[in-house]
Amino acid sequence: MSAFDSLRTTLTERQQAHLYRTRRTLGQAQQPETVIDGKPMLTFCSNDYLGLANDPRVVARFQAAASTYGVGSGASHLVNGHSEEHHQLEQELAAFTGRDRALLFSTGFMANLGTIQALVDKPDAVFEDRLNHASLLDGGLHSGAKFQRYLHNDVDNLTRRLEKDQSRRRLIVTDGVFSMDGDCAPIGELVNCAQQHNAWLMVDDAHGFGCIGSKGQGLVAEHFDQNQVQVLMGTLGKAFGTSGAFIAGSETLIETLIQFARPYIYTTAIPPAVAAATRTSLQLVQTEPERRTQLNKLIQRFRQEAKALGLTLMDSPTPIQPIVLGSETETLAWSQALEAEGLLVTAIRPPTVAKGSARLRITFSTSHTDAQLDRLLDSLDKICQQRGLPNGIQL
Ligand code: PMP
Secondary structure, eight states, X not given: OOTTHXXXXXXXXXXXXXXXXXXXXXXXXXXSEEEXXXXXXXXXXXXOTTSOTTOHHHHHHHHHHHHHHOSOOOSBIIIIIOOHHHHHHHHHHHHHHTOSEEXXXXXXXXXXXXHHHHHOOTTOEEEEETTOOHHHHHHHHHTSSEEEEEOTTOHXXXXXXXXXXXXXXXXXXXXXXXXXXXXXXXXXXXXXXXXXXXXXXXXXXXXXXXXXXXXXXXXXXXXXXXXXXXEEEEEXXXXXXXXXXXXXXXXXXXXXXXXXXXXXXXXXXXXXXXXXXHHHHHHHHHHOTHHHHHHHXXXXXXXXXXXXXXXXXXXXXXXXXEEEEESHHHHHHHHHHHHHTTEEOEEEOTTTSOTTOEEEEEEOOTTOOHHHHHHHHHHHHHHHHHHOOOOOOOO
């Protein structure tokens, strides 16, 4: 027996259950038509919703800042990795979201872990939507606070749980746009519920930020202030096309995170050039609303024509448009059939989603053309003819 035999057995079991995860290698920039594993592919699975990851102005700003600051930040924010570019970006994000302050984290995963752990502890309670992103669930689980999951977007279920709770602090946590379903949290109802039950509300707007709102402020910032949604999280690696994340809120919140959020304190700051490039993205998000208009047109057209093919879609107004196929094997078969047509759409399987709800997760970007959408729809039509219509699973 070698030391890792038991791990090998676990891997084999995962493979046999069609749940094995593999990676692909991108040979060109992140854009709809790119090279993957050496082959030209048309992709519908990126989170680069506004097509900014490869925008020449964002790239030029990155290059210029790298000439000034070098490539790496060299230290954590609290040592000497906090550059002028980070500082300016934080101020701009605070202004953009209408909050007192914003604090940059190296990734969204770390922002969520660090924030929940800094805000609640053993005498407290965390209430999370059961479909929240893994980083929010892990943050709640590892915080030491009493951890509960309420039914998806079900404010009555949440209310009943809050009514029974006697903890010192209570934190409600939700995704803004749910990353695997594409639907939106009922923010207004959650705000009322939190206020009535003396709880704080944290919203992870990773997929709304940049895509939703008249200026792209996301699902929360345009309509709800920091007294209503006390903790607002956004990521920079999706619509903003760069990397990293931030938390926005009151002075007290941000100072608490600087003192106590371990994934903020003990990690290297994102490169200053990434912060600089994000400042350009932030300007473009605000000054080029036509990016959102074009994205919404694509989404609407896809929804109309996919439904006309007989496909069942989820209740999603966002660039995330899953088709739930149910079984892992069927989902893999569809993904492989699309790949044979030169299209990359990832198969999402348990444990990322619940058993029996495996799905194709189609995502759209402003950069997709109508002709590329035609190709996707034609291929879906062809696969429906070959494999039969999926049985319309609605979650
Ligand atoms: N929250 C949500 C809702 C996400 O979808 C993701 C990324 N998939 C994250 C947080 C993590 O963000 P990052 O990729 O910056 O770590």
